[in-house]
Amino acid sequence: MANSSAAIGIYIHIPFCLHKCEYCDFYSLPITDAEVLENYTRSIIRELEHRAESIKNPITTVFLGGGTPSLLKPQQVERILAAVFAGYKISGELEISLETNPATVNLQNIKDLKSVGVNRLSIGVQSFNDNELKALGRMHGGLEARMTLRDVVRAGFNNYNIDLIYGLPNQTLASWQDTLNSAIEFNPQHISAYLLQLDDSTPMAQKVKTGTISLLDDEAEASLYYTALEFLAEQGFHHYEISNFSRPGYECRHNLLYWQAREYLGIGCGAVSYINGQRHLNQAGVNKYIDNCRTGRPLGIEILETMTPRQMAADAIILGLRLSEGIKFKEFKDRFGFDIMGEHRDVITNCQDKGLLQMDKESFFLTKKAYFLSNQVFNQFIV
Numbered sequence: 001m002a003n004s005s006a007a008i009g010i011y012i013h014i015p016f017c018l019h020k021c022e023y024c025d026f027y028s029l030p031i032t033d034a035e036v037l038e039n040y041t042r043s044i045i046r047e048l049e050h051r052a053e054s055i056k057n058p059i060t061t062v063f064l065g066g067g068t069p070s071l072l073k074p075q076q077v078e079r080i081l082a083a084v085f086a087g088y089k090i091s092g093e094l095e096i097s098l099e100t101n102p103a104t105v106n107l108q109n110i111k112d113l114k115s116v117g118v119n120r121l122s123i124g125v126q127s128f129n130d131n132e133l134k135a136l137g138r139m140h141g142g143l144e145a146r147m148t149l150r151d152v153v154r155a156g157f158n159n160y161n162i163d164l165i166y167g168l169p170n171q172t173l174a175s176w177q178d179t180l181n182s183a184i185e186f187n188p189q190h191i192s193a194y195l196l197q198l199d200d201s202t203p204m205a206q207k208v209k210t211g212t213i214s215l216l217d218d219e220a221e222a223s224l225y226y227t228a229l230e231f232l233a234e235q236g237f238h239h240y241e242i243s244n245f246s247r248p249g250y251e252c253r254h255n256l257l258y259w260q261a262r263e264y265l266g267i268g269c270g271a272v273s274y275i276n277g278q279r280h281l282n283q284a285g286v287n288k289y290i291d292n293c294r295t296g297r298p299l300g301i302e303i304l305e306t307m308t309p310r311q312m313a314a315d316a317i318i319l320g321l322r323l324s325e326g327i328k329f330k331e332f333k334d335r336f337g338f339d340i341m342g343e344h345r346d347v348i349t350n351c352q353d354k355g356l357l358q359m360d361k362e363s364f365f366l367t368k369k370a371y372f373l374s375n376q377v378f379n380q381f382i383v
């Protein structure tokens with residue numbers, strides 16, 4: 001059982017995609033047929049019912065991620081959400097997000113997703129440049145992404161994110177600026193801009209290894225990043241997390257739970273939960289997971305990590321420094337019972353001297369220079 005009365009989030013993993021993108025190392029499988037999706041939906045509902053007993057905390061956010069959750073029919077999303085409402089205490093108005101791939105939706109099902117209760121879409125655009133999208137192995141082109149965004153606006157969504165990736169092979173400042181300009185045209189409330197990072201297992205990493213493609217150097221990547229920072233600030237976006245920008249009041253509440261090191265429940269194959277200082281992985285493959293849920297067998301949940309109070313505090317520092325507001329001294333002491341300066345004065349002073357951390361009376365936070373070098377800071381807080 002979660003150990004406090006604080007609100008928590010539910011993450012629901014939908015591990016299916018139309019096909020595997022070249023750069024992706026998430027747990028997802030190519031979708032085979034509609035029957036698998038239906039069986040998986042039923043399993044998610046059973047797991048939600050089963051785990052409701054152990055969660056007494058109110059729920060504040062639901063995030064359907066993947067994979068490609070927009071492969072679900074709106075009516076399947078509706079049944080999943082009904083299981084959340086039936087089994088869990090709800091705190092205020094739920095933020096209900098769904099990740100959407102432009103290759104999988106049209107105006108009608110975007111409207112239907114809204115009518116079944118989804119109130120935030122996160123649209124995996126990545127780039128508006130066809131060559132860049134091709135290199136990523138995306139199933140959509142720039143035009144399709146534009147059409148989806150137009151449909152999202154037409155359907156009346158007023159809270160949606162555009163996901164972008166920078167640091168792509170052959171990407172130039174001009175093509176990145178074009179992508180940023182195109183994103184802004186749709187007046188989104190939120191933009192995420194992540195650096196392309198390749199796990200060795202991905203086809204794209206193999207191409208880099210064999211010299212078929214090459215990645216940009218650090219300087220070029222940093223230049224793309226800081227271009228986005230400046231441009232989005234000019235456009236009125238609040239840079240609230242290293243890679244995330246929002247209109248005021250439209251920060252992603254679910255992701256804030258992660259960055260604030262709060263608890264969350266992960267449902268579905270490959271989903272991770274963080275409850276009571278433990279990280280759990282729902283480890284079964286899809287067939288086994290469906291079978292376990294159907295027959296009521298144990299779900300195959302593996303404990304990944306049991307954290308000591310000191311490790312939980314270190315985690316909260318590393319995650320919290322991702323936020324532009326940083327760590328508030330008093331809040332931290334109230335939560336973890338010790339004074340952060342008492343414990344980490346040397347590290348913080350050292351990072352200040354290098355121009356990586358800044359401090360005011362209430363808090364300490366990354367400098368602008370450190371946003372692109374954040375691991376150098378985070379590594380020093382690991383216990």
Ligand code: SF4
Nearest residue numbers: 017020021024066067
């Ligand atoms: S759509 Fe997303 S989750 Fe699926 S393969 Fe592509 S990047 Fe991975």
